[in-house]
Amino acid sequence: MDREMIYQSEMAYLYIAAMGRSGSTAFANMLTVPGQMHVLIEPSAAAFGFASYDLSSNPDDIKTYLDICASGRRDKISGERWGVKEVAPRVHLDAIKLINPKWIVVLTRNIVDVYLSLTEKTYRNGPDDPHDSLWIHDYCINSSKSLVELDKKYNHDERYFLIRYEDFYSGNYDFDALHKKLGLTLSGDQFANLHEYGRSYEIARNLNRSNNLYLSAADRDLNEAEMDRASEVALECKQYQWHFGYSDKDLS
Numbered sequence: 102m103d104r105e106m107i108y109q110s111e112m113a114y115l116y117i118a119a120m121g122r123s124g125s126t127a128f129a130n131m132l133t134v135p136g137q138m139h140v141l142i143e144p145s146a147a148a149f150g151f152a153s154y155d156l157s158s159n160p161d162d163i164k165t166y167l168d169i170c171a172s173g174r175r176d177k178i179s180g181e182r183w184g185v186k187e188v189a190p191r192v193h194l195d196a197i198k199l200i201n202p203k204w205i206v207v208l209t210r211n212i213v214d215v216y217l218s219l220t221e222k223t224y225r226n227g228p229d230d231p232h233d234s235l236w237i238h239d240y241c242i243n244s245s246k247s248l249v250e251l252d253k254k255y256n257h258d259e260r261y262f263l264i265r266y267e268d269f270y271s272g273n274y275d276f277d278a279l280h281k282k283l284g285l286t287l288s289g290d291q292f293a294n295l296h297e298y299g300r301s302y303e304i305a306r307n308l309n310r311s312n313n314l315y316l317s318a319a320d321r322d323l324n325e326a327e328m329d330r331a332s333e334v335a336l337e338c339k340q341y342q343w344h345f346g347y348s349d350k351d352l353s
Contacts, residue, residue, distance in 0.1 A: 115184030190247030245341030
């Protein structure tokens with residue numbers, strides 16, 4: 102496919118495979134600095150919405166995805182690096198093959214906090230939010246499996262590195278080492294476009310994120326039943342929890 106060959110010859114600089122609610126939008130925004138880097142936010146959502154698709158073998162779907170990437174890069178400054186951030190679990194392996202990134206970054210977060218954060222976001226968005234508790238449950242299961250698979254496939258690849266939300270936003274993260282590895286500064290506006298995404302409430306909360314790493318159900322205006330449910334989902338994701346260091350026991 103001509104466009105696929107063009108993209109591989111240009112070579113994406115970065116692919117971010119993220120667990121939802123792992124700070125991935127903020128991370129992508131921090132990397133997006135004019136003249137340095139432009140990270141596309143979830144082009145699969147723009148390309149397909151909630152429709153089914155196959156990026157492994159369907160030429161039309163591959164073309165649609167790469168065309169969306171091209172559209173998102175239309176205003177890219179000449180010489181500016183580009184990358185992609187995705188949270189959809191079924192996208193990662195195929196997208197990496199398509200855009201051939203120089204770096205592969207996986208972002209994770211404790212499933213308990215992922216579940217609570219997704220639930221809070223759904224409640225705040227109101228009845229128009231398309232994601233219910235069943236969707237949140239299934240997303241946590243599928244995304245956790247996908248990221249474990251991705252880590253096992255690439256963790257010995259020199260292009261690959263892992264960032265845990267809890268480490269990155271702890272206030273003690275070694276940003277100098279990350280800068281040296283990526284060759285990029287993280288000076289972009291981490292809160293860019295959050296108002297447009299209906300996430301204004303996150304800005305005030307995350308101005309000092311190191312003090313808000315572990316929010317209780319009450320902090321999120323959720324009841325204890327949601328906390329119990331989050332713990333149950335984390336148990337269902339036990340392999341992910343152990344694999345990425347959120348549990349000290351392999352319960353598989």
